[in-house]
Amino acid sequence: MNAIDIRPVRSDEVAATLDYVMAARASIFPQLDATQVPDDLARFAEVYLSSAQGCFLLAWQAGQIVGSIGYLPYDQRFNQLQLPLEATVEVVRLFVSPSCRGAGVAKALYAALLAQARAAGVRTLYLHTHPFLPGAIAFWQKQGFEVLDVESDPVWQTTHMRCVASG
Numbered sequence: 001m002n003a004i005d006i007r008p009v010r011s012d013e014v015a016a017t018l019d020y021v022m023a024a025r026a027s028i029f030p031q032l033d034a035t036q037v038p039d040d041l042a043r044f045a046e047v048y049l050s051s052a053q054g055c056f057l058l059a060w061q062a063g064q065i066v067g068s069i070g071y072l073p074y075d076q077r078f079n080q081l082q083l084p085l086e087a088t089v090e091v092v093r094l095f096v097s098p099s100c101r102g103a104g105v106a107k108a109l110y111a112a113l114l115a116q117a118r119a120a121g122v123r124t125l126y127l128h129t130h131p132f133l134p135g136a137i138a139f140w141q142k143q144g145f146e147v148l149d150v151e152s153d154p155v156w157q158t159t160h161m162r163c164v165a166s167g
Contacts, residue, residue: 004067004105005060006112014044017058020065024095028133031155040072040092047072053089055116059096059105067096069109071117074126080149081160087123110143117165125163130156137161 009017018041026034040047048056048070059067071089091113096105117125127145129136137147137159145161 002062004100004103004108006057006067006108007060008116009048009056009058011045011049013058014049016065017056017068018044020058021068021093021095024068024097025093028095040070052120055113055120056093057109057112057116059100059109061100065097066100067094067105067109069094069106069113071113071122071125074124078128078149078160081126083126083162084124087121089117089122089125091125091127106139107143114143114165122165125165126161128158128160130158132157 018037021041022034022037025032044056048054051073053073054071056070057068058065069091070093071091074083074088074090076083076085091110094106094109096109114125125145127140129140131137140161140163141147143163145163147159148162149160151158151160
């Protein structure tokens with residue numbers, strides 16, 4: 001396998017990033033409307049490039065995007081969670097191209113994101129995932145996340161997780 005280069009998205013890479021993320025999202029979540037662009041992606045530059053509380057990284061291999069991950073300020077939208085208001089971010093958009101799965105790309109992306117978060121003074125990382133995503137919950141637990149809550153919805157069973165970003 002060719003070397004993987006992980007780095008923050010540059011402003012001239014936003015269009016390619018959005019294409020990659022929307023395609024990955026559509027393949028993993030076919031039940032979602034692929035024509036609806038989520039708010040964070042519609043405001044990509046504002047959320048991830050212009051904000052000190054946002055970060056978005058890409059994994060590149062041979063000039064192609066093969067993975068992504070980001071974080072943005074957690075917006076307290078889940079009332080059942082008791083997360084601190086300050087220095088808490090939500091980890092989002094971890095996608096790895098099928099050809100690179102199982103090669104450590106997700107782990108490397110998260111390690112790079114965690115380093116960015118620590119440098120930015122983030123204390124708590126939050127994310128949610130779903131049990132129908134193979135290996136997702138176990139992956140995040142291996143990265144130090146703990147399960148906070150599992151919603152009872154029969155389709156999504158949204159699993160909320162947290163990790164303290166101690167240095």
